[in-house]
Structure formats: structure tokens, C-alpha cells
Amino acid sequence: EAGVAQSPRYKIIEKRQSVAFWCNPISGHATLYWYQQILGQGPKLLIQFQNNGVVDDSQLPKDRFSAERLKGVDSTLKIQPAKLEDSAVYLCASSSRGAVPQETQYFGPGTRLLVL
Amino acid sequence: KNQVEQSPQSLIILEGKNCTLQCNYTVSPFSNLRWYKQDTGRGPVSLTIMTFSENTKSNGRYTATLDADTKQSSLHITASQLSDSASYICVVSPSYNTDKLIFGTGTRLQVFP
Numbered sequence: 001e002a003g004v005a006q007s008p009r010y011k012i013i014e015k016r017q018s019v020a021f022w023c024n025p026i027s028g029h030a031t032l033y034w035y036q037q038i039l040g041q042g043p044k045l046l047i048q049f050q051n052n053g054v055v056d057d058s059q060l061p062k063d064r065f066s067a068e069r070l071k072g073v074d075s076t077l078k079i080q081p082a083k084l085e086d087s088a089v090y091l092c093a094s095s096s097r098g099a100v101p102q103e104t105q106y107f108g109p110g111t112r113l114l115v116l
Numbered sequence: 117k118n119q120v121e122q123s124p125q126s127l128i129i130l131e132g133k134n135c136t137l138q139c140n141y142t143v144s145p146f147s148n149l150r151w152y153k154q155d156t157g158r159g160p161v162s163l164t165i166m167t168f169s170e171n172t173k174s175n176g177r178y179t180a181t182l183d184a185d186t187k188q189s190s191l192h193i194t195a196s197q198l199s200d201s202a203s204y205i206c207v208v209s210p211s212y213n214t215d216k217l218i219f220g221t222g223t224r225l226q227v228f229p
Binding site: 031040041042045048055056095104105107110112 | 161162213
């Protein structure tokens with residue numbers, strides 16, 4: 001079974017520039033998550049999709065961050081404009097959202113963003 | 117406030133030795149608790165998952181315990197290997213949203229030869 005794919009793996013930009021990350025979840029997984037992980041901290045949920053609908057985006061800084069999952073499969077996360085404090089690893093995860101409530105979330109390798 | 121705290125923040129042990137990592141949480145009501153391993157530069161990988169009715173779960177050399185009364189969990193690693201060097205993250209899901217993961221800050225384990 002192929003895992004969660006993310007690209008790019010690394011990105012360096014200057015503040016006020018824009019950047020986009022892409023995620024391809026495990027085939028058949030209806031639920032997709034974007035997390036932000038700052039160095040030395042645990043991941044923080046930014047947004048959760050169920051198919052192509054948003055379930056939770058309460059911690060997404062909507063003035064600069066946006067995400068979409070138009071066809072219920074791939075997803076993109078965009079930051080515009082970027083700030084220095086956005087430097088972090090952006091993790092994408094997916095789960096099958098089956099009948100079992102403790103369904104495992106599978107994480108991608110992450111995109112490491114550095115804002116200069 | 118729902119929180120997950122882990123100790124120690126970092127740990128250094130010699131190859132072959134055992135170690136135990138601790139997790140305390142205040143998440144309530146509680147659905148399940150997971151332990152993830154995160155290698156440097158990689159995403160977290162699930163090691164164990166326990167519901168409130170389970171008090172132990174093993175995955176090879178990893179054994180997790182859970183005391184739902186005291187809201188404590190531990191991850192015991194037996195006969196450590198160099199490949200165990202990673203961050204270990206305790207993650208709790210509340211009953212009101214089992215998709216929601218509340219992450220601890222992790223314990224950074226380094227295993228030396």
C-alpha cells in the first residue's frame with residue numbers, strides 16, 4: 001500500500017512570498033488532515049477534510065492560509081503572504097474513517113518550510 | 117483545557133538497555149490514546165493505540181500501558197536498538213471527536229552504541 005505523498009519536501013522562501021504544498025493521501029482514505037509542526041513541538045491541526053468538505057478549520061489562520069480538496073482526493077495548502085513564524089514542517093495525514101473510532105492516521109513525510 | 121504532557125523531554129540510553137517514557141493527559145472525556153514514533157525528517161508512525169478499557173498493548177519491543185483513572189500512560193522500550201533513536205509522541209483523542217488528535221510535545225530518545 002503506497003503511503004501519503006507530499007511535495008515539495010523542502011522549500012525556502014522570503015517573507016511576504018507565497019507558497020503551496022501538495023498532498024496525495026492513501027487511496028480510498030476519505031479523511032485528510034494538514035498539520036503544522038514547529039521545531040520541538042507536537043503537530044498542530046490546521047484543517048481536516050472529510051471527502052471534499054471541511055470538518056474542522058478552527059486553528060487555520062484564515063487571513064493567510066487556505067486549503068482545498070476539490071475532488072475529495074488530493075489537497076493543496078497555501079500560505080500567502082508568508083511570515084517568519086510560518087517556518088515549520090507541514091504534515092499531511094489521512095485515515096479511512098471507518099466504523100472503528102480509533103482509526104489510525106497515516107502521515108506523510110512532511111514539507112519543511114523555511115521563511116527568511 | 118485539554119493537554120498532553122510528556123516526560124522526560126529528552127533521554128539518552130545505551131544500546132541494549134530498557135527505558136520508559138511517560139505521558140500525562142487532561143483530555144476528558146477520553147476516547148483513545150496513541151503512541152507515535154517520529155524519525156528525524158519523517159512523519160509520525162503509529163506504534164500502539166489503546167481505548168479507555170485497555171490497560172496494555174504491545175508492538176514488538178514496544179509496550180504501552182494506560183491507567184485511565186489517573187490519566188497516565190507509559191511506553192516501555194525493551195532491549196533498545198540504534199534505530200529506536202527518534203521522538204516518541206503521546207496522542208490523545210477526545211470522545212466528542214475521535215478524529216481529533218491532541219499531541220504531546222514528545223520525548224526525544226537517543227540510543228548510543
